[in-house]
Amino acid sequence: MKKLINSVETVEDEMIQGLVKAYPQYLKKIDGHNVVVRANKKEGKVALISGGGSGHEPAHAGYVGEGMLDAAVAGAVYTSPASDAILEGIKAIATDQGVLMVIKNYTGDVMNFEMAAEMAEMEGIKVKQVIVNDDVAVKDSLYTVGRRGVAGTVFVHKIAGALAETGASLDDVQAVAQKVIDNVRTMGAAILPSTIPAAGKPGFELADDEMEVGIGIHGEPGTHREKMMTANEITDHLLDKILADIDYSGSEVAVMVNGAGSTPLMELYIINNRVADVLAEKGIKVVQTFVGEYMTSIDMAGFSISVLKLDDQLKELLAAKADTPAMKA
Amino acid sequence: MTDSKKIVEILIAMAKVMEENKEYLTDLDNVIGDGDHGINMARGFSEVEKQADTLVQKDIGTILKTVGMTLVSKVGGSSGPLYGTAFMKAGMAIGAKEEIDINDFLSALETGIEGVKARGRSTTGEKTMLDAMVPALDAMKNELAAGADPKSVLAAGVTAAQEGVEATKPMVATKGRASYLGERSVGHQDPGATSFTLLLTEIGKAL
Numbered sequence: 005m006k007k008l009i010n011s012v013e014t015v016e017d018e019m020i021q022g023l024v025k026a027y028p029q030y031l032k033k034i035d036g037h038n039v040v041v042r043a044n045k046k047e048g049k050v051a052l053i054s055g056g057g058s059g060h061e062p063a064h065a066g067y068v069g070e071g072m073l074d075a076a077v078a079g080a081v082y083t084s085p086a087s088d089a090i091l092e093g094i095k096a097i098a099t100d101q102g103v104l105m106v107i108k109n110y111t112g113d114v115m116n117f118e119m120a121a122e123m124a125e126m127e128g129i130k131v132k133q134v135i136v137n138d139d140v141a142v143k144d145s146l147y148t149v150g151r152r153g154v155a156g157t158v159f160v161h162k163i164a165g166a167l168a169e170t171g172a173s174l175d176d177v178q179a180v181a182q183k184v185i186d187n188v189r190t191m192g193a194a195i196l197p198s199t200i201p202a203a204g205k206p207g208f209e210l211a212d213d214e215m216e217v218g219i220g221i222h223g224e225p226g227t228h229r230e231k232m233m234t235a236n237e238i239t240d241h242l243l244d245k246i247l248a249d250i251d252y253s254g255s256e257v258a259v260m261v262n263g264a265g266s267t268p269l270m271e272l273y274i275i276n277n278r279v280a281d282v283l284a285e286k287g288i289k290v291v292q293t294f295v296g297e298y299m300t301s302i303d304m305a306g307f308s309i310s311v312l313k314l315d316d317q318l319k320e321l322l323a324a325k326a327d328t329p330a331m332k333a
Numbered sequence: 334m335t336d337s338k339k340i341v342e343i344l345i346a347m348a349k350v351m352e353e354n355k356e357y358l359t360d361l362d363n364v365i366g367d368g369d370h371g372i373n374m375a376r377g378f379s380e381v382e383k384q385a386d387t388l389v390q391k392d393i394g395t396i397l398k399t400v401g402m403t404l405v406s407k408v409g410g411s412s413g414p415l416y417g418t419a420f421m422k423a424g425m426a427i428g429a430k431e432e433i434d435i436n437d438f439l440s441a442l443e444t445g446i447e448g449v450k451a452r453g454r455s456t457t458g459e460k461t462m463l464d465a466m467v468p469a470l471d472a473m474k475n476e477l478a479a480g481a482d483p484k485s486v487l488a489a490g491v492t493a494a495q496e497g498v499e500a501t502k503p504m505v506a507t508k509g510r511a512s513y514l515g516e517r518s519v520g521h522q523d524p525g526a527t528s529f530t531l532l533l534t535e536i537g538k539a540l
Contacts, residue, residue: 112411142513222367
């Protein structure tokens with residue numbers, strides 16, 4: 005393993021401290037926990053909290069700020085934060101309007117956030133939640149815990165955060181977050197694995213001529229392994245799966261081409277070139293495109309494509325003001 | 334009879350076995366999960382080990398509840414809340430006793446396992462730690478009912494847990510991150526069932 009770290013035990017702490025030191029105008033850290041909150045707490049609005057394992061930077065702490073999140077909780081690399089850290093975050097940002105938790109659909113994340121919410125409710129804080137499950141690579145059925153939450157989560161932060169900023173009620177903010185979840189689909193692929201610092205070796209192995217299709221953001225295996233394809237071929241495959249999942253025909257959409265950590269922008273633009281052409285050909289109108297690193301997987305090489313179907317409300321909220329370290333609008 | 338001192342010795346042995354098997358458990362998790370199980374278990378039990386000196390002065394219920402709280406608050410992921418819940422429920426079942434016997438142990442384990450089922454909304458046959466826990470508990474209850482001594486009871490539990498781990502191999506995962514794999518999870522043993530078996534083995538060795 006070759007990484008620019010000091011010790012595997014201090015990766016998360018030092019990363020969070022470095023982030024807060026870079027953006028003191030936006031962020032502050034809660035003592036004793038890897039929880040980042042807005043530098044200036046805003047009252048009179050629903051407060052949004054999200055989080056998950058570390059390794060997905062800039063998610064989630066990079067999205068703390070005006071028009072997006074009020075707090076982000078960072079667990080160990082690829083591991084859900086523990087419930088006491090989440091509880092501290094909830095308590096720090098709670099307002100009379102209540103707190104909305106944006107949880108990615110993983111067993112550990114759901115359990116820890118729900119345990120924290122139970123404890124917060126005992127202290128008189130109103131808490132609701134949404135669970136993001138945008139990954140079309142995995143089956144959603146009665147017999148699984150459902151689809152994984154991946155890069156589409158960033159659209160939930162952006163849109164629910166924008167509505168919360170207007171002073172909307174907890175029910176309304178929860179409803180718009182759920183509307184984003186219902187209308188966003190994502191799928192990814194990887195060509196090189198990521199290495200969890202504490203593990204010291206890659207999470208999986210791929211031959212030089214192989215790729216993992218449908219990869220998860222923690223390096224979880226995808227739908228299948230296949231011989232390397234060209235950028236256009238893999239883009240077409242992922243888009244086929246995404247566009248088959250909900251009816252996008254004739255609609256306006258936002259697109260996110262998200263880099264996994266070790267994929268250069270050059271390749272992400274090549275992928276977006278194809279995404280834009282395919283969507284145009286199908287009569288789907290792209291209103292806004294995001295190309296870059298929004299939900300990474302440490303040093304994995306790969307990408308995901310997210311397509312969010314917009315209505316007037318979502319379109320307006322996506323364009324509304326956001327001022328955070330990792331996203332501005 | 335087992336006292337607080339013995340319980341803490343077992344916890345220290347558990348910390349050691351988790352550290353020794355960190356890579357093994359993580360490798361198992363890499364195949365069907367997200368590759369952090371060994372790291373998380375080792376981190377959680379090393380936090381428990383740090384508290385050994387204060388724990389040894391408490392009653393057994395308090396020790397187990399403290400272990401549970403530590404795992405919940407320090408581990409995260411899904412193994413933290415699940416093992417944490419198991420220890421907390423077991424501690425509540427035992428209460429303020431200074432010594433426990435095999436009957437106390439089995440009823441505490443049963444309460445702990447019920448806690449895991451509730452927290453994980455899971456049951457046997459779903460390729461999880463429950464597939465080692467439940468057969469182990471059943472085997473130990475049967476062995477005890479047949480009049481066996483505590484050492485033989487634990488030995489039967491360990492054997493049943495090991496068989497439970499083997500039995501997870503052909504299962505299709507329907508809970509946890511392995512469930513995302515569906516049929517691709519077949520052929521691999523469950524890391525959580527494996528870690529439970531390692532922990533139970535340490536209890537067996539200590540008797």
